[in-house]
Amino acid sequence: MRKDRSEILQGTLDLMVLKTLDAMGPLHGYGIARRIEQISQEVLQINQGTIYASLVRLLQKGWISGAWGPSENKRKARFYSITKRGRKQLAAKAENWERIAGVMGRVLQLEVRR
Amino acid sequence: MFSRLRVLVSRIHGWLTIGCLDQDFEQELEGHMALLTEENIRRGLTPEEARRDARLRLGGVTQLREIHRELQGLPWLETVVQDLRYALRMLRKNPGFTVVAILTLALGIGASTAIFTVINAVLLRPLLYANPQQLVTWRGNESLLDVDDIRGQSRLFSAGGAVNAETMDYTGGPEPLAVHAGYLDAGLFQALGVPAMLGRTLSPEEDRLGGPRVVVLAYSFWRECLAGDANVVGKTIPLSGNHYTVIGVMPAAFVVPEYDLDVFVSLRVVYPEAAAYRGVHFMRSYWRLKPGVTLAQAAAGMAAVDARLAADYPSYDKGRHTVPVPLQQWVTGNVRSALWVLFGAVGMVLLIACANFAGLLMARTVTRRREMVIRATLGGGRHRLIRQALTESTLLAVLGGGGGLLLANLGTRLLVAAKPAALAHLNGVSMDPAVLLFGWPYQP
Numbered sequence: 241m242r243k244d245r246s247e248i249l250q251g252t253l254d255l256m257v258l259k260t261l262d263a264m265g266p267l268h269g270y271g272i273a274r275r276i277e278q279i280s281q282e283v284l285q286i287n288q289g290t291i292y293a294s295l296v297r298l299l300q301k302g303w304i305s306g307a308w309g310p311s312e313n314k315r316k317a318r319f320y321s322i323t324k325r326g327r328k329q330l331a332a333k334a335e336n337w338e339r340i341a342g343v344m345g346r347v348l349q350l351e352v353r354r
Numbered sequence: 355m356f357s358r359l360r361v362l363v364s365r366i367h368g369w370l371t372i373g374c375l376d377q378d379f380e381q382e383l384e385g386h387m388a389l390l391t392e393e394n395i396r397r398g399l400t401p402e403e404a405r406r407d408a409r410l411r412l413g414g415v416t417q418l419r420e421i422h423r424e425l426q427g428l429p430w431l432e433t434v435v436q437d438l439r440y441a442l443r444m445l446r447k448n449p450g451f452t453v454v455a456i457l458t459l460a461l462g463i464g465a466s467t468a469i470f471t472v473i474n475a476v477l478l479r480p481l482l483y484a485n486p487q488q489l490v491t492w493r494g495n496e497s498l499l500d501v502d503d504i505r506g507q508s509r510l511f512s513a514g515g516a517v518n519a520e521t522m523d524y525t526g527g528p529e530p531l532a533v534h535a536g537y538l539d540a541g542l543f544q545a546l547g548v549p550a551m552l553g554r555t556l557s558p559e560e561d562r563l564g565g566p567r568v569v570v571l572a573y574s575f576w577r578e579c580l581a582g583d584a585n586v587v588g589k590t591i592p593l594s595g596n597h598y599t600v601i602g603v604m605p606a607a608f609v610v611p612e613y614d615l616d617v618f619v620s621l622r623v624v625y626p627e628a629a630a631y632r633g634v635h636f637m638r639s640y641w642r643l644k645p646g647v648t649l650a651q652a653a654a655g656m657a658a659v660d661a662r663l664a665a666d667y668p669s670y671d672k673g674r675h676t677v678p679v680p681l682q683q684w685v686t687g688n689v690r691s692a693l694w695v696l697f698g699a700v701g702m703v704l705l706i707a708c709a710n711f712a713g714l715l716m717a718r719t720v721t722r723r724r725e726m727v728i729r730a731t732l733g734g735g736r737h738r739l740i741r742q743a744l745t746e747s748t749l750l751a752v753l754g755g756g757g758g759l760l761l762a763n764l765g766t767r768l769l770v771a772a773k774p775a776a777l778a779h780l781n782g783v784s785m786d787p788a789v790l791l792f793g794w795p796y797q798p
Contacts, residue, residue, distance in 0.1 A: 268382075268385070268386075269382060269386050270385070270386045270389040270390065273386075274393075287411070287412065287413030287414075288386065288390070288411050288412050288413065289383070289386075289412045289413035289414075289415070289417075289418040290413065290418075292379070292382065292383075292418060292422060293418075293421050293422065293425055296422060296425045296426060297425065299364070300360065300361040300364040300365065300425075301357050301360060301361055302357070302360050311385060311389065312389070313388060313389065313392060315385045315388060316381065316385065317382070317385045318378070318382050
């Protein structure tokens, strides 16, 4: 594993998938994985397969839905899209995440006093 | 909350359709792999390298499949089923151990539950009458005329009545049947304060010399001999050569203290000679204290009544000494301490049984060390192994507990069938939820 890549925090992948679907519209698993990799500028190390676990979790909660359709290479692929309920969740989770990130940032910038 | 429910429903659905979902997932992975490979080829890799890199970036397919399957289904349920199956196999493999362990538990639980059933019925369950604390009785029996006088002379009781058990022949069935008949007076139903389930109880107008032949039925008699006929009120049944009109059926919970009775008839109607004779004191009497009357007041009041009766009827009622006793205490009096002692003894037996059971399990665990080590080596997680062991002992405990309840049922019946004199009034001894609850926590 390359040293300059970060591992994904548990639970954040679901949020990333949700946001990606919200921004890009319906995508299949490969598309989502590629998109996240690109946006992270290849910093994040993900096994693209783990996307599917995340997709199952989101499907089960009813935050996304899936439908079969033809992919770019004329194969059958499952396209996922965010649901109304998913959008609501996304808003709440994103806000929470930003709050935590803000706190983390401030904490890590504390001046060292000896 | 709602979201969790959704997930559960979806998992159950997934568990039922796991085959289909697997196929879908396979197809999805395949498509993904193809897209990755094409991308790699576009980047200039040879097809061979492209496929290799795609596999790497996708991750271990077997592992993905496993995670996917676990997410979709009900892994804990599958594990439980798997553990149970294995546990059953292990128990079958060691029949000696299994039988001894189950018997040990069953005997311990059975004996203590049986005794507890009796204790529950006798000591813990309150009497089933309205305001049972108002009910009193006394040692001496009464003649019906005395009962009338006590009712008339004292201001202590709101109601009172007397009963004596006799045998009557019921000839309405396929064969003649000897039934237990309560010869009583109408006051008894008033005193006990239990209304009829169907129809009504005996009225004072019917309860007189030369009154109509009417009968009130006990629930069990009504069920067994009259098939629980809902329209029985108003019909007649033949008893000892006479026809009696059914006026009511008592509820299942109703018992006359100390007796096990099938039918209730008026003593004045059935046996006028005895009803009119003061000399034979043959009836048990039960009384309901007026609200606010204490036991001491009742004793004092009865002393006065005794003196008056002795003065009026010296030849029949001399030397009366009536001491009212709360009915609950009367009914349980002699057996109370004996039952608790017995319960203590059986409790010890249960403890010993538990100790033996634990010892058996321990011995077996030692002999299975090898197996456990092998399983741990093969990747059985610590939790998984503990869970497996717990499943096995729980299965044993459930089997033992089930056997125990069967034994308890049998034991209770034996105890009641033996009809120890002290438990003579026990008609209502049966296992109820409280008893099952008692038996339950003993399962380790």
